[in-house]
Amino acid sequence: MARLGMVINLDRCIGCHACSVGxxxxxxxxxxxxxxxxxxxxxxxxxxxxxTYLPTLCxxxxxxxxxxxxxxxxxxxxxxxxxxxxxxxxxxCGSCKTACPYGARVVLESVTxxxxxxxxxxxxxxxxxxxxxxxxxxxxxxxxxxxLGEEPLCVKTCVADARVFGDLEDETSEVAKLAAQxxxxxxxxxxxxxxxxxxxxxxxxxxxxxx
Numbered sequence: 001m002a003r004l005g006m007v008i009n010l011d012r013c014i015g016c017h018a019c020s021v022g023x024x025x026x027x028x029x030x031x032x033x034x035x036x037x038x039x040x041x042x043x044x045x046x047x048x049x050x051x052t053y054l055p056t057l058c059x060x061x062x063x064x065x066x067x068x069x070x071x072x073x074x075x076x077x078x079x080x081x082x083x084x085x086x087x088x089x090x091x092x093c094g095s096c097k098t099a100c101p102y103g104a105r106v107v108l109e110s111v112t113x114x115x116x117x118x119x120x121x122x123x124x125x126x127x128x129x130x131x132x133x134x135x136x137x138x139x140x141x142x143x144x145x146x147x148l149g150e151e152p153l154c155v156k157t158c159v160a161d162a163r164v165f166g167d168l169e170d171e172t173s174e175v176a177k178l179a180a181q182x183x184x185x186x187x188x189x190x191x192x193x194x195x196x197x198x199x200x201x202x203x204x205x206x207x208x209x210x211x
Contacts, residue, residue: 003062003081004141005168005194006155007178008055010201012162015040015053019154019163023057023139026153028127030111035104035139036154041208052203055162057154058083058104058139059185059193066096066105074136081168081194082141092134101189102209105138141165168194185209 020036029035039054064083067075074089075096085096097105111131113119120128131137142152150156155163166175182196186206199205 001079001081001169003168003194004146004166005060005081005175005179005196006057006141006152007164007175007182007196007198009162009164009178009198010052010054010205011198012160013038013053013055014160015051016159018157018159019055022153022157024114025123028124028131029114030108030124030128030131031114032110032112033106033108033131033137035106035137039208039211041203041211043203050201050203052199052201052205052208054197054205054208055154056102056104056185056209057195058141059102059191059195060139060141061191061193063190063192065099065101065189065191069095069099071095080146082143083138084140084143085136085138087132087135090135092136094136096136101186101191102193105136107136108133 015038017038020038023036024034036057041052043050060083072089072091074086077083092107094107097107108131111128111133113124115121151165155165164175164178166173168176168179170176179196182198184193184196
């Protein structure tokens with residue numbers, strides 16, 4: 001069985017937000033719905049500063065806390081190790097959102113345009129039909145793109161080539177080799193994330209995440 005995962009090289013990340021913007025635009029996400037983020041953390045005193053950019057998304061955990069608390073069984077792990085949500089079973093209670101230590105889930109309270117009174121655009125209107133008020137959403141490692149044999153959009157749009165995606169169970173794959181020498185966020189949570197980070201800086205990544 002495969003376990004899809006991602007390694008993000010923070011030493012290459014330039015904090016351009018192409019990953020998060022591309023995710024939101026391509027999916028026509030409503031104004032208050034974002035599946036990808038980039039945190040920025042600065043430490044030190046000028047001129048000796050260190051700036052760390054930390055892209056985050058659903059960590060596709062092997063032991064997801066969100067699934068453990070879901071009262072309806074709407075959250076499931078598929079054969080590729082990707083955590084998904086069945087919208088027909090989700091009741092929007094928010095238990096999973098609260099349980100997720102990575103803040104990766106959104107319970108839609110409205111489906112509104114990113115362009116205010118001028119919207120929705122034709123592109124948004126086309127995608128808004130897939131977004132339902134009261135239903136939880138999150139990153140799926142671009143399940144639609146993967147079904148077409150394509151890599152997740154955040155990997156495709158990364159201008160610094162900071163992301164590598166593939167099967168963590170395949171020891172010969174680039175992603176598995178990189179993951180073996182990488183770190184995860186909030187390891188103490190015991191969720192066994194499938195997203196790893198390469199980082200040679202001095203900042204503590206958990207501190208960066210909580211900043």
